[in-house]
Amino acid sequence: MLKFLSVRLTTSLVALLGVMVIVFFLARLTGSPAALYLPVDATDEMVEAFNRQNGFDQPLLVQFGNFVGDALRFDFGQSLAQQRPAAVAALSAMPQTVLLAFVAMSLTLLVAIPLGTFAALKPNSPRDSAITMFSLFTASIPDFWFALVCVLVFSVNLGLLPTSGQASLLSWVLPVATVMLHPVGVITQVVRGAMLDTLNAGYVQNARARGYSWRRLAFRHALRNAALPIITVAGDRAGGMVNGAVIVSAVFAWPGIGQVLVDAVYNRDFAVIQAGVFVVGIAIILLNILVDLIYAAADPRIRIS
């Protein structure tokens, strides 16, 4: 177990290092921050002073060397746009992001697993058709449009929920619903497909012939055997929630890492881009290890070694 974790961590960190190197150079290909932070008619002296103060006057390889040296001490530099350390800018957005992802994924599984299972129990029935229609609808609907329509209906017209911000618990409803939208549809379909395969397996047919109740069959035996593809897709979607949810940030002003990263790219805030990618990378690595552990718990044939 420990060996597995250390190997997994090492390979993941090597991958993260590669990503950081690529991000460092790609970010600098997008143009000089001086064009953004100084007035368009700034003098040469102002541009030179800006570049000197922020180290952009150094050769690229020197900048990279400085970045690596500082990053080893977890110092990603100062955010140009936020006027605070980049690591703080990135880390401060993570708790809200992780919490939103956790709540949204938990609710997604609570909705999608029963729906997919009920659909699979009676394939091609009206119930199956209705659930399939629902899941295709939620998986296909543009989330940006969904978010705005929800605001107009539930906030403006019905006055039930706040439009944006984080003033109360009610502020969570629309962001969580928006983040859940696509995963609910996709995971319901995955559950349905996996359950259909499992329910047609010989051991299930045998158990059915012995008179096991459908509830025991579905949720105790079949679901566990159908779990692997569900965990795979749920893990993938959870990763998307951790590094994304940009729509939620843009519409609802949710202070997540997705928005921090997008703003950092627009603001040519290289330090925050690098810190954000690092923090998200670590989160994804941890999530993947968690998924591996859940695989092993769900299927005893998988050994963590």
Add this chain to the structure above:
Amino acid sequence: MVLRIETALRNGLAGLALSTALGVPALAAEGEIILALPSEPTSVDACDDSTNANARVLRGNVVEALTQLSPDAGGEVMPLLATEWTRVDDNNWLFTLREGVTFHDGEPLDAEAAVYGINRIMNAELNCGTLPLIRTPTAASVESDMVVRLTTEDPDPILPARMAYIDLPSPSTPLDAKSDHPVGTGPYKFVSRDPGQSIVLEASDDYWGEPVDFARATYVWRSEPTIRASMIKTGEADIAIDIPFHEAQGQPNAQEYSTNSVFFIRPMLQKPPLDDLRVRQALAHAIDKDLLTEVLMENSATPTAQLVSPLINGYIPDFTGLPYDPEAARALLAEAGADGVPVEARIELISRTDIFSGVNEVSQAIQQMLQEVGFNVNLVSVDSVAWSPWARKPDSLTQPVNLLTVTHDNISGDASMSFPTYFGTEARLSMADDEALNERLLAANALVGDERTEAYRAIAQEAYDMQIILPIAALQSRLLTSDKVSYEANGFTDIEIHLADVKRR
């Protein structure tokens, strides 16, 4: 010569003095207002108040300048922290400071404090956003306790107007580093900033001017206009700006305001075919501004033929420029082509995606209009950073021949903040290379009064006739207010929202 002396207290101050004399207590500030704005400041240092996002929060609220410009009187210069000013000679000015003003940290406003703030901005190492607004090197020195001397390297007749952009920070502000907690003399104190989320201000008990109505002001950033409008409809915010036409339509507290911004196209004059006047005239004839403003810009713009608004002294009354006439455009192109001008050469249309909402569609329409009369136009969409090498010298001179989309605003009342930038030979953003016109710009800058106005109008006429730029539209926007507050939009609303002007209903 005394250019401007404060001859009477402003109405509010007079009212306050009267109520104090009569023993009527002024109403204490109470309650909170919430403002939903599209973008947060990139800096909260007073010396960076050159962008709308920064100045909307800070200028006139937390920090104040020696002078202020009147939003509705053609940019007339009015007293603020200076009560009067005198031009001693061509290069020297004396500004007398208002008595009894203190910064929020308790430091008094005196000549030393003002000199500190002004000279701090002039430090090129600090990279203040407002520095390029001061066109000639300017140094401040203490003349006496409450009098500041400003010395300009070259004569600058509109220095008092420029001083309206130089917000004064407390002397406790670092000299060589940007501040993340601005301390000024305004009616509100800076309390806190949660990056990406909000900025909170609190009414200052010691403000020298008229008391404000609200004790607390919270700014929140909502990039999506539908959300900003929704926040007003649900009562979550009290003022929301930059609201599209369809969101403001039918709303009881909607107001339209001018952004003072003009959208125009800057042709690259150095390379064929745009170095030929006939080709540039063909461009002007080919663009249907009425169609662009009425349909694509959703009534948020009006066609214009000039770089500046009627508030600016270089505005030419009744000048309408070349009309939309595709046939004339085709004829001019054919004539130029017959003379060997490579009119079929590919021209890049550089569309900056963040200058106003819907600019992508407008740029596509312009590309289509130009192609219809025979131009070969390739549309390139860029953000503000990628736009810079196309816009600024020296990089801009080495780019392929192009048409650059630009917006420009000027609330100073004076064309010197606009014309040299786009018609001068030295300016970073200018493609003009007419030395004679540049000389006239320099000469106009030294004039005052009607002579100045006439000189700038004549320069503008020539620049427009030469199609140095192709103005398209003057931009407008809308704001919504809640039932709780009363606020009259003015000519500066897009740039500065003075919370002192926001009253309780």
